[in-house]
Amino acid sequence: MTFIQTLSAAWQKNDSLLCVGLDPDPAKFPGRLKGRPEAIFEFCRTIVDATADLVCCFKPQIAYFAAHGAESQLEALIAHIHARHPGILVILDAKRGDIGSTAEQYAKEVFARYGADAVTASPYMGKDSVDPYLAYAGKGVILLCRTSNPGGSDLQFLDVGGRKLYEHVAELVARQWNATGQCALVVGATFPDEIARVRRIVGDLPLLVPGIGAQGGDVEATVRAGRTADGAGLMINSSRAILYAGKDENYAEAARRAASETRELINRYR
Amino acid sequence: MTFIQTLSAAWQKNDSLLCVGLDPDPAKFPGRLKGRPEAIFEFCRTIVDATADLVCCFKPQIAYFAAHGAESQLEALIAHIHARHPGILVILDAKRGDIGSTAEQYAKEVFARYGADAVTASPYMGKDSVDPYLAYAGKGVILLCRTSNPGGSDLQFLDVGGRKLYEHVAELVARQWNATGQCALVVGATFPDEIARVRRIVGDLPLLVPGIGAQGGDVEATVRAGRTADGAGLMINSSRAILYAGKDENYAEAARRAASETRELINRYR
Numbered sequence: 001m002t003f004i005q006t007l008s009a010a011w012q013k014n015d016s017l018l019c020v021g022l023d024p025d026p027a028k029f030p031g032r033l034k035g036r037p038e039a040i041f042e043f044c045r046t047i048v049d050a051t052a053d054l055v056c057c058f059k060p061q062i063a064y065f066a067a068h069g070a071e072s073q074l075e076a077l078i079a080h081i082h083a084r085h086p087g088i089l090v091i092l093d094a095k096r097g098d099i100g101s102t103a104e105q106y107a108k109e110v111f112a113r114y115g116a117d118a119v120t121a122s123p124y125m126g127k128d129s130v131d132p133y134l135a136y137a138g139k140g141v142i143l144l145c146r147t148s149n150p151g152g153s154d155l156q157f158l159d160v161g162g163r164k165l166y167e168h169v170a171e172l173v174a175r176q177w178n179a180t181g182q183c184a185l186v187v188g189a190t191f192p193d194e195i196a197r198v199r200r201i202v203g204d205l206p207l208l209v210p211g212i213g214a215q216g217g218d219v220e221a222t223v224r225a226g227r228t229a230d231g232a233g234l235m236i237n238s239s240r241a242i243l244y245a246g247k248d249e250n251y252a253e254a255a256r257r258a259a260s261e262t263r264e265l266i267n268r269y270r
Numbered sequence: 271m272t273f274i275q276t277l278s279a280a281w282q283k284n285d286s287l288l289c290v291g292l293d294p295d296p297a298k299f300p301g302r303l304k305g306r307p308e309a310i311f312e313f314c315r316t317i318v319d320a321t322a323d324l325v326c327c328f329k330p331q332i333a334y335f336a337a338h339g340a341e342s343q344l345e346a347l348i349a350h351i352h353a354r355h356p357g358i359l360v361i362l363d364a365k366r367g368d369i370g371s372t373a374e375q376y377a378k379e380v381f382a383r384y385g386a387d388a389v390t391a392s393p394y395m396g397k398d399s400v401d402p403y404l405a406y407a408g409k410g411v412i413l414l415c416r417t418s419n420p421g422g423s424d425l426q427f428l429d430v431g432g433r434k435l436y437e438h439v440a441e442l443v444a445r446q447w448n449a450t451g452q453c454a455l456v457v458g459a460t461f462p463d464e465i466a467r468v469r470r471i472v473g474d475l476p477l478l479v480p481g482i483g484a485q486g487g488d489v490e491a492t493v494r495a496g497r498t499a500d501g502a503g504l505m506i507n508s509s510r511a512i513l514y515a516g517k518d519e520n521y522a523e524a525a526r527r528a529a530s531e532t533r534e535l536i537n538r539y540r
Contacts, residue, residue, distance in 0.1 A: 127424055
């Protein structure tokens with residue numbers, strides 16, 4: 001299957017555009033898990049099992065594992081998702097970007113070692129920094145376009161020939177880099193007008209939209225601005241608002257409730 | 271000590287602007303190391319010990335470790351450099367770039383876990399994606415500006431208000447992001463005219479220059495274009511041309527010879 005086919009099947013599987021971001025912060029774990037050697041894996045696995053029938057994909061953020069030397073727990077987590085929840089995609093959020101020979105190593109890490117279905121990457125070093133990921137047929141590369149952080153405008157809002165840099169990136173990826181149908185874009189939810197601009201530029205290209213929930217993005221405005229004609233086209237990410245919905249031992253139940261509500265809210269506006 | 275003081279001391283220590291890039295590729299290792307469990311560490315340690323009195327810094331590229339699940343070997347390697355070769359800087363080449371809360375985790379990884387002295391990062395997500403690294407006083411952040419790969423021009427050559435994007439990044443970093451004196455820039459060696467342009471924009475800001483050796487950059491043109499008035503200001507990186515100078519068991523000796531020749535060639539034009 002091509003990446004877009006895999007993603008479309010994932011959207012349909014649970015009738016969901018929700019992506020749950022896995023940003024495990026041990027300081028926020030319930031007391032029962034504190035100090036346990038595999039706490040990061042256990043916390044994430046519990047969240048995954050509690051929400052897997054409500055999502056299209058999970059997005060582990062590699063920094064939260066790497067800061068704790070927990071690469072083996074990330075491997076185990078992704079293997080668990082594939083084994084127990086087939087059809088749900090795993091996006092490794094790593095925002096890679098390097099020259100071809102090095103990108104080959106990163107591609108080996110993300111696809112061969114971790115077995116992820118897609119990876120996030122930066123466009124700053126250009127097309128050949130992305131090619132090694134595209135060499136893995138059926139895998140996806142999700143390129144940073146417009147990010148929702150305060151400094152996102154520093155470069156992305158620069159005027160390049162009458163439009164902003166992020167709009168140029170959107171067109172470059174949609175028209176040139178996506179020849180094999182493996183690309184998508186990251187567009188933050190805090191600026192729905194910009195999601196709409198990107199959608200006009202890129203046709204049906206999938207968008208990964210972080211920023212709802214803890215970062216304050218509005219679900220209705222996001223979905224209306226970013227959906228495709230068939231009511232899909234989006235992976236709408238929520239991390240902290242789901243992971244830490246519950247303060248203590250009820251965290252799985254609370255996460256499930258938050259994920260279910262978010263999925264329904266999204267579906268209301270598709 | 272501030273980052274620039276540490277770097278200046280490293281330049282003086284061995285009278286060298288040479289940075290040896292550690293991109294360990296097991297397929298190119300001598301036969302003796304093949305199949306050994308700690309081969310990546312052993313290969314790099316041998317290169318480090320053979321060249322440490324000829325360099326200002328070492329630059330391990332994290333993808334070459336991560337692709338093989340060799341994070342513990344990277345930890346051991348950096349600890350070895352600090353223990354045995356004090357005063358030589360370790361730049362972790364990771365090209366990070368993410369929102370603040372995630373960048374905090376990457377900063378913890380690079381400085382607390384690995385103990386590196388500096389990290390490479392992408393400017394695409396703006397200033398707040400860099401702040402968490404700057405919170406580690408005395409550590410350096412080396413931002414991508416002009417890269418030497420074929421696709422480097424895709425974004426970096428875009429015209430923004432009468433100059434190219436990479437020139438804008440150079441000015442942004444030098445004038446705004448470098449308030450605490452912790453920043454440097456990556457500028458590829460394959461375009462000496464562009465090194466000269468960046469140097470005119472950034473004053474004495476340090477430049478990390480990859481691309482000599484295997485990538486074909488010319489040492490004389492690079493040094494003349496990028497040196498500061500005191501004959502420093504540069505970390506000139508060579509990876510493959512030093513690591514794989516020897517084809518077999520003489521690799522340490524061959525690496526030392528290649529490093530020595532490169533250092534002398536650089537010094538001739540300072």
